[in-house]
Amino acid sequence: MSAALQGIFVPNVAPYRADGSLHEDELRRIISWLVDKGVSGLYPNGSMGEFIRLSHEERRRVIRIVAEETAGRRPILAGAAEPNTDLVLEMCHHCAELGCRAVSITGPYYYKPSQESIEEYFRDLAARSPIDIVIYNIPAFAAEISVPVLTRLALDCPRIIGTKDSSADMCRFLHVMNAIKPQRPDFSVLVGWEELMVPALMMGGDGGTLSTAGVAPEAIMKIYHEAQAGHWEEARRLQYKLLELFQTMLTAANFPTGFRLGYEVRGFDVGRARYPNAPEEEAGLSEIRARIACLLGECGFDDLATRCQLPGFRPEPSLGGTTPATDSAPHARVDAIVREVMRTLRADDPS
Numbered sequence: 001m002s003a004a005l006q007g008i009f010v011p012n013v014a015p016y017r018a019d020g021s022l023h024e025d026e027l028r029r030i031i032s033w034l035v036d037k038g039v040s041g042l043y044p045n046g047s048m049g050e051f052i053r054l055s056h057e058e059r060r061r062v063i064r065i066v067a068e069e070t071a072g073r074r075p076i077l078a079g080a081a082e083p084n085t086d087l088v089l090e091m092c093h094h095c096a097e098l099g100c101r102a103v104s105i106t107g108p109y110y111y112k113p114s115q116e117s118i119e120e121y122f123r124d125l126a127a128r129s130p131i132d133i134v135i136y137n138i139p140a141f142a143a144e145i146s147v148p149v150l151t152r153l154a155l156d157c158p159r160i161i162g163t164k165d166s167s168a169d170m171c172r173f174l175h176v177m178n179a180i181k182p183q184r185p186d187f188s189v190l191v192g193w194e195e196l197m198v199p200a201l202m203m204g205g206d207g208g209t210l211s212t213a214g215v216a217p218e219a220i221m222k223i224y225h226e227a228q229a230g231h232w233e234e235a236r237r238l239q240y241k242l243l244e245l246f247q248t249m250l251t252a253a254n255f256p257t258g259f260r261l262g263y264e265v266r267g268f269d270v271g272r273a274r275y276p277n278a279p280e281e282e283a284g285l286s287e288i289r290a291r292i293a294c295l296l297g298e299c300g301f302d303d304l305a306t307r308c309q310l311p312g313f314r315p316e317p318s319l320g321g322t323t324p325a326t327d328s329a330p331h332a333r334v335d336a337i338v339r340e341v342m343r344t345l346r347a348d349d350p351s
Helices: 024-036 056-070 085-097 115-128 147-156 171-180 196-203 217-228 233-248 257-265 279-282 285-298 328-348
Strands: 007-010 076-078 102-106 132-137 160-165 188-191 207-209
Touching: 007 217, 024 056, 056 076, 056 085, 085 102, 085 115, 102 160, 115 132, 115 147, 132 147, 147 160, 147 171, 160 171, 171 188, 171 196, 188 196, 196 207, 196 217, 207 328, 217 233, 233 257, 233 285, 257 285, 279 285
Parallel strands: 007 207, 076 102, 102 132, 132 160, 160 188, 188 207
Antiparallel strands: none
């Protein structure tokens, strides 16, 4: 049996040239840089990589480039969400041939099948895939996989080795952990939402696939290592430091524009996302880019602190409450559970 997936897998952007084509040289530079920064693994063709805006051949090419550039130095959790079962399995075979550790597959998107159909879909994939599968729950963009369905799949299908949860719902995350981990301890549960990183790790999560790790891999990996060492006070301090940076990048124009600006601040030529911003959104990007530089400086990146060009800049407490394509009620529940977790941590911390 292969080792469980653990650590921080980085969902990298897909860089483009001025003509809109995939900038393969810059993608290689990004991957090499992330490996050198010590990230646990790579996650190509996720939401951050705009997989839905790439052609099938481009998605195959992205995974090949990432596999070539990592050269076995880091495990790859490759996005394999495709419009139909045959194309998913074709991508699974492609990823297996390239030596990827596992593939990440969302629930069906665009159409909204029943939970019974979603369960059958994943059972079929598990029976036929040549590579391990991580079920990716992202209800903002694809059909949600209910906790009972996920539990049955985890306990019945050895080929399904974990889940990535980007629902921003800490309650759901805990229910998944409680339903599956006692019966299958090797099942990996990864959080896909930066604001919940420390609470998820504290409750026994195995790591995360976090977009901010592509912009600030040093900070995200430090949080992970501090948590692994049981240094919760320092992990909490860093978690709070990153809140405003995450929200600034998340809410800038159209996702993932803000994160692409973050890569630019770190010195990469990622080009424009494959979706136009409105003129008023485009006009505000320079200020957002400058704010990201200042926030990175506040997070301890001294070279970026000296480049902060916003007079009188001060970080502001993040108000949160913004998630792509969702209403505010679930986020309010998340905020409540996180506050309760943090109160408990402070009460129990002897330091």
